[in-house]
Amino acid sequence: MAQDDVFKKLVAHCKEYGYVFPSSEIYDGLSAVYDYGQYGVELKNNIKKYWWDSMVLLNDNIVGLDSAIFMHPTIWKASGHVDAFNDPLIDNKDSKKRYRADVLIEEHLAKLEDKITKEVEKARERFADTFDEKKFRETNPRVLANQVKIDELNARFAKALNDTDLAEIKQIIIDNEIVCPISGTRNWTDVRQFNLMFSTEMGSTAEGANKIYLRPETAQGIFVNFLNVQKTGRMKIPFGIAQIGKAFRNEIVARQFIFRMREFEQMEMQFFVQPGSELEWFKKWKETRMNWHQALGFGSENYRFHDHVKLAHYANAATDIEYKFPFGFKEVEGIHSRTDYDLKQHQEFSGKKMQYFDPEKGESYVPFVIETSIGVDRMFLQIVSAAYTEEELKKEDGTTDIRVVLRLPSFLAPVKLAVMPLVKKDGLPAIAEKIVNDLRFDFNCQYDDKDSIGRRYRRQDAIGTPFCITIDHQTPEDNTVTIRYRDSMAQERVTIGQLRDIIKEKVSLQSLLKKL
Numbered sequence: 001m002a003q004d005d006v007f008k009k010l011v012a013h014c015k016e017y018g019y020v021f022p023s024s025e026i027y028d029g030l031s032a033v034y035d036y037g038q039y040g041v042e043l044k045n046n047i048k049k050y051w052w053d054s055m056v057l058l059n060d061n062i063v064g065l066d067s068a069i070f071m072h073p074t075i076w077k078a079s080g081h082v083d084a085f086n087d088p089l090i091d092n093k094d095s096k097k098r099y100r101a102d103v104l105i106e107e108h109l110a111k112l113e114d115k116i117t118k119e120v121e122k123a124r125e126r127f128a129d130t131f132d133e134k135k136f137r138e139t140n141p142r143v144l145a146n147q148v149k150i151d152e153l154n155a156r157f158a159k160a161l162n163d164t165d166l167a168e169i170k171q172i173i174i175d176n177e178i179v180c181p182i183s184g185t186r187n188w189t190d191v192r193q194f195n196l197m198f199s200t201e202m203g204s205t206a207e208g209a210n211k212i213y214l215r216p217e218t219a220q221g222i223f224v225n226f227l228n229v230q231k232t233g234r235m236k237i238p239f240g241i242a243q244i245g246k247a248f249r250n251e252i253v254a255r256q257f258i259f260r261m262r263e264f265e266q267m268e269m270q271f272f273v274q275p276g277s278e279l280e281w282f283k284k285w286k287e288t289r290m291n292w293h294q295a296l297g298f299g300s301e302n303y304r305f306h307d308h309v310k311l312a313h314y315a316n317a318a319t320d321i322e323y324k325f326p327f328g329f330k331e332v333e334g335i336h337s338r339t340d341y342d343l344k345q346h347q348e349f350s351g352k353k354m355q356y357f358d359p360e361k362g363e364s365y366v367p368f369v370i371e372t373s374i375g376v377d378r379m380f381l382q383i384v385s386a387a388y389t390e391e392e393l394k395k396e397d398g399t400t401d402i403r404v405v406l407r408l409p410s411f412l413a414p415v416k417l418a419v420m421p422l423v424k425k426d427g428l429p430a431i432a433e434k435i436v437n438d439l440r441f442d443f444n445c446q447y448d449d450k451d452s453i454g455r456r457y458r459r460q461d462a463i464g465t466p467f468c469i470t471i472d473h474q475t476p477e478d479n480t481v482t483i484r485y486r487d488s489m490a491q492e493r494v495t496i497g498q499l500r501d502i503i504k505e506k507v508s509l510q511s512l513l514k515k516l
Contacts, residue, residue: 007326010388011257013404017462019043019384020258032251032261039463040380042414042444044265047379048244050412050509051267054292054516055242062240062269063233067221069246070202073212078349079220079342080313081213086193087251088169092180093187099180101169101191105157108178110328112150116143154309161310166191196249198262214248219371221245222270223342226354226367230272237356237367238281240271244376256327258377265376272356272367275340281370282317282337288516289333289372290321295515296409298386304329314341323382332382333374340366383412387464406464407487410507416443417467417503418460424449432471435481435496443503461486467503 014020018037022029036044055062076082088101119142124131137143153176160168170191179186198214215221222241229241244267251262258264273281286305294300306329308318317337322329343366347354355364384406391403410416419436421428429449436445446465448456453470460468468484475481475496483502484491494502505511 006388007257007385009390010326010385013388013406013462014040014257014384033263034258034261039414043383043408043412043464044376044380046412046414047376047383048267050512051292051374051379052242052244053509053513055240055269058513058516059240061235061238062242062271063229063235065222065225065229065241065243066245067218067225067243069215069248070212071215071221071224073210074349075220075224075346076197076213076216078345079223080345081197081216082195084313085197085216086195088166088191089194090170090173090191091189092183092185093189094185095180095183097180097182101166101173102157102161104178105153105169105172105176107328108176109150109153109157112146112153116146116150119143119146158309166193196251198248198250216249217247217373218243218245218266218268219270219373220342222268223346223354223369226272226343230356237358238271238273238277240269242267242269244268256325258381259325259330261377266373267376267379268371268373270338271370271372273370274358275365275368278337278339278368278370279317282335285370285372286319286335289335289374291516293321293323293332295512296383296386296412298323298383302386306331312336314338323386325382325385330378332378333372336371336373338369338371340368342369343367383408403458403461405461405486408464408466409512410466411509411512413464413466413507414444415446415460415463415465416507417469418446418448418456418465419469420448420453420456420471422453422470422472426473427476428471428473431475432469435469435471435499439500439503442500443507457484457489466507469499 011020015022017039019040021035021037023033023035024030052064056064089098090101090104091098116137119140120133120136123136123140124133137147153172156168156172159165160172167190170188173188174186177186180188197216199211200214202210202212222243226241229235230239233239244265246263247266248263251260271281271285290303290305293303302324304322306320306322308315308320311318315336316339319335320331321333321335323332343354346352347366353364354366356367357364387406387408389405389407391405393401393403395401408414417439419432419439421432432447432449436447439445446460448460450456451459457468464486466486468486470482470484472482478495479497480493480495481499482491482493483499
């Protein structure tokens with residue numbers, strides 16, 4: 001099945017099974033704005049808990065913060081967002097569609113990389129165990145030709161971005177014959193910059209109102225509270241401040257479902273270190289964050305680092321952790337060495353010292369910062385993309401059936417177990433309800449007695465529920481039930497008294513955190 005078709009099915013599945021709804025749908029929706037349904041909000045909360053506990057619970061020197069969305073407008077002048085928070089945009093005159101020019105070039109680079117990957121995979125199938133990938137990449141003419149194109153384009157692209165040369169960015173698009181995905185033509189406008197911040201007014205009257213901004217990132221709330229947290233928490237460098245919160249960007253090109261939205265949620269941690277040690281910490285946090293992603297069990301081959309071609313004005317090192325979505329490798333988390341830029345800027349614009357007194361050195365200095373920033377919504381999409389599976393099952397009559405299952409990690413699944421009486425009589429519903437009432441204090445449980453047991457299993461598979469508990473006519477006799485496992489569809493007979501311990505062992509977040 002084409003990856004575009006897989007993604008369309010995934011989007012439809014999220015709506016059909018209560019994960020994500022288009023916002024304001026009864027009014028024909030609002031572009032690039034979504035609401036999380038009853039299962040989506042549970043998965044989202046579980047993702048946030050996994051991140052929060054891995055940061056704050058497991059690290060003695062990282063604490064939390066919840067800063068306001070509205071902040072003094074000078075903060076955004078100091079941070080550079082007022083003057084420099086722009087995207088290069090280009091329009092196709094035939095389709096009337098607008099695109100980020102840098103993304104068009106990045107997607108073209110990805111296509112060249114895909115050509116190399118296909119050549120490698122064809123050779124791997126041909127030569128099997130004797131295949132030497134390194135030698136093949138170094139000697140195959142087609143691979144070498146495409147690699148030269150990639151290297152030359154990367155160098156040209158990086159220079160254009162760093163020089164903010166919009167005319168050159170357009171020329172790169174023209175020279176590489178990059179077409180509009182809709183019209184298929186190369187009839188492009190000039191590239192221009194567009195500021196992404198939402199502005200509004202705060203004040204009781206129109207005359208006395210002040211222009212303020214919805215925050216485009218949560219990091220600045222951490223920076224302006226740096227000394228408040230350090231002093232009240234008696235924190236010693238190195239230490240970090242973690243925060244989960246909403247951010248807002250007026251994305252002109254918002255697409256790919258919840259991957260790029262105008263209202264989104266971030267999980268950020270700013271780690272304050274001694275000047276000169278930042279690149280060592282940058283390397284450490286790269287490894288730590290990659291381990292966090294790979295602990296979910298979706299395959300290390302589906303993750304990679306992508307170093308930035310153009311560094312942000314505040315950074316001396318930056319990389320993204322990318323995941324292989326149905327639409328290609330895309331960023332889910334950024335790790336940046338932000339130097340001392342932010343604290344120095346706020347020190348200058350506020351007139352207040354933003355320095356740390358180091359008792360061991362006996363001196364004060366402005367710390368350097370390592371940032372880890374991950375979008376909750378992108379992480380959500382990454383997890384459901386990895387979990388969505390269609391399986392072909394053979395039936396007893398020889399025909400086949402398609403089972404749609406969300407193979408969510410059990411500790412992230414919205415519903416941990418569904419409890420099902422085989423029939424709605426003979427006292428079985430009462431036993432099922434008692435099990436739910438006993439276990440609901442430990443797990444998110446669901447009572448399900450509608451439709452045949454087979455249909456109920458399929459419904460819970462689609463929701464992503466890892467365990468189904470069936471109460472049948474044997475249950476009143478020996479106090480046993482059947483556990484049905486989502487991923488294998490295997491069934492096991494256990495006593496009701498064993499349920500709590502069996503499920504707790506399999507869904508506990510502790511087991512995941514201990515892998516880190």
